[in-house]
Amino acid sequence: MMEEIQTSESSSDRINTRAPKIVGNHHGVLIRKATKTYGTGKKTCDVLQGLDMTVKRGSIYGLLGASGCGKTTLLSCLVGRRGLNSGEILVLGHEPGSVHSGVPGPNVGYMPQELALFGNFTIKETLFFFGGIYNLKATFINSQCEFLSKLLDLPPCDRYVKTLSGGQQRRVSFAVALFHEPELLILDEPTVGVDPVLRHSIWNHLVQQSVEHGRTVIVTTHYIEEARQAHTIGMMRSGRLLVEDSPENLLRKFQLSSLEDVFVQFCLRDDGRHSTEQLSLTGSNTANCDSIETVAPGILSRERDVNANSDNPSCHSETASSRQSNDIKNDGLNSKESINFKSIWPCPHRLAVLIRKNYLMSFRNIGLFLVTFLIPIFQSAVANITLGNEPTNLRMAIVNDEIDSGVGRVCTNATDCEYSMLSCRYLRYVSDNIIQVPYENVSDGIEAGRRGHVWGVVHFGRNFTEEFEMREWAVELENIIGRRINVYMDSSNQQVAAFIQKWLVDAYGDFVKDFLRSCGHNPESGAMPLTFLDPVYGRKDTPFTEFMAPGLMIAIIYSAALLLIAATLVVEKEQGLLDRSLAAGVQMSEILISNLTSQFTTMVGQTALIFLGMLLIFKVPCNGNLALAVLITLLQGIVGMCFGLLIAVVCDNMNGVIFLTAANFLPVFIMGGILWPIEGLSFYLRNAVYCLPSTSAIEALRSVMTRGWGLEKAVVYGGVLVSLAWISGLLVLCLIVLRFRKNFS
The missing domain is CATH 3.40.50.300 (P-loop containing nucleotide triphosphate hydrolases)
Structure with missing residues (x-):
């Protein structure tokens, strides 16, 4: 002992x-x-x-x-x-x-x-x-x-x-x-x-x-x-x-x-x-405790004047001789002048310790480490698999009066210039994504649509072929109406209805061109007088995933960075770890900087994995500068981290973090142009959403990847500047909240 x-x-x-x-x-x-x-x-x-x-x-x-x-x-x-x-x-x-x-x-x-x-x-x-x-x-x-x-x-x-x-x-x-x-x-x-x-x-x-x-x-x-x-x-x-x-x-x-x-x-x-007022005891032994009631009113100021003479030892050491010198120099210093004038500069050795702690905590928690990197990849994979693909196995009711109007009439597979059962010839060009279900009459087909058995009804009149043959000289209204293909749609799902309409129109164009070619005519003579030539950017058949991918990547990186840094700080707060570190002399600025540093490296890894998956696995093209695309994404990740810091400063528990994170997602991303063009919003709302943290960045990244634009374009450098402005604003707001919320813990 x-x-x-x-x-x-x-x-x-x-x-x-x-x-x-x-x-x-x-x-x-x-x-x-x-x-x-x-x-x-x-x-x-x-x-x-x-x-x-x-x-x-x-x-x-x-x-x-x-x-x-x-x-x-x-x-x-x-x-x-x-x-x-x-x-x-x-x-x-x-x-x-x-x-x-x-x-x-x-x-x-x-x-x-x-x-x-x-x-x-x-x-x-x-x-x-x-x-x-x-x-x-x-x-x-x-x-x-x-x-x-x-x-x-x-x-x-x-x-x-x-x-x-x-x-x-x-x-x-x-x-x-x-x-x-x-x-x-x-x-x-x-x-x-x-x-x-x-x-x-x-x-x-x-x-x-x-x-x-x-x-x-x-x-x-x-x-x-x-x-x-x-x-x-x-x-x-x-x-x-x-x-x-x-x-x-x-x-x-x-x-x-x-x-x-x-x-x-x-x-x-x-x-x-x-x-x-406190209760006092008569006969108390003042040798053990100074009497509270007899303390002079000015004792606090005198105590401060006598003892405001030691240097702050939190970031450096001091010898005994220098302390004695400081005692003399600082004698009579009013400590009121020193309150709240703590150095705002972080201490290097404390920063290094905090950063090392953050990395160790990440690597030691294997489950969290894997989830941190696998969840963004999983999210991007799920989005690419589920969004933007054409719907399949859509059942459509086919009511063909050309077959039912004559005894023994059946569909033929004719490919020559023969005006016979053209309705059947047309149906051969309809996309395989549509399952054709025959019905005897229109009323049965419509009833099937009301019950949800089919997505619509395609109706051919009994004289469709004859009236189609008379198209060049038919001028009477009943002939024009008779050769129509009548379609009754279930438009409760706009996307499905739009695909079906596109396929039916495309099928009619292919059918007419093929028939005219068989009859020795110019196939283009039957085409619509509206021609879509090669696009300025993208392709004629550009998939929806190419429109969605830039916004999706920013949304994943932004949300992951926000939730991870907010959850890390709030969990430390709930467990008393943050309180203990601050009591040990760690400044809040050092905690924020150390978390930003460690989380930034995590975000870089997540960004690299997402870009590799998007470009190599899902074949999303990047027509512009890849480094610029990565920079815009990383800036949005930093915006998410700064927003996460603000949420951690405001919230005292994980329930608040989850609520604010969920509430943040709808206005920032759904309105920010990930799944729907901003041009679809009202004029006044369209201007307002550009003030959101990610709208300009999504537009900038989309312009880089799909159009190949660079920083010389206002859309691109505007997205970068808006991201930088949000980073600065959120950090300043964090410091303001910390300044006035002294009970942060």
């Missing part, structure tokens, strides 16, 4: 060169008139109500109270994760979040209620991740890993966190808060799920850290009796601190043997009161 203590002491020496102790202040935590509310109007909920709290440096403070009384909110305010509506907080002599505080950062060790651990990391990798955040040396992390493994009875360090029991995971979470030996330990329910023997060992270690190393410890616990080992306990109820004093004084005052009974007494005394 002596070796363990020596290891801890030597480690402490090393850590103090990185996180200097703030001198000149005997208060670890000082809170005055703290008020925190959630909601607005009638739905306002007061979580903290004018709370005062004093924690002496180098002491253990037990914060007791029922669930929902505001303990966790108070702790999150202490580590700079949330801001107060009113009141003041000093932590280690500085306001949390100020440049010189080191809180959030290496001066605080924070253990949230949640496990807040990466399940796919080993214990050692977990410690190295947070060690990398604090910029600690590998030798120190290894020594602390060995020491804490013995102290907390941890499993082997190569065990994955997700394979541990609940109690073991809780101990690992505790180790993460302890291992960098911070000035202040804030532990939210550290002993939940821990056996009594290990709980006793943990409290002994906290006492040792407090007595021998002068560290301040704030512990919340449901096991009220274990708080006897704290120097001071504070009892909270409904956002107010009922009392703070030593356990001995409280037990002696009420002459009770149990702190639980004392807590009950204070709750009974508090019933019926609506004041936000």
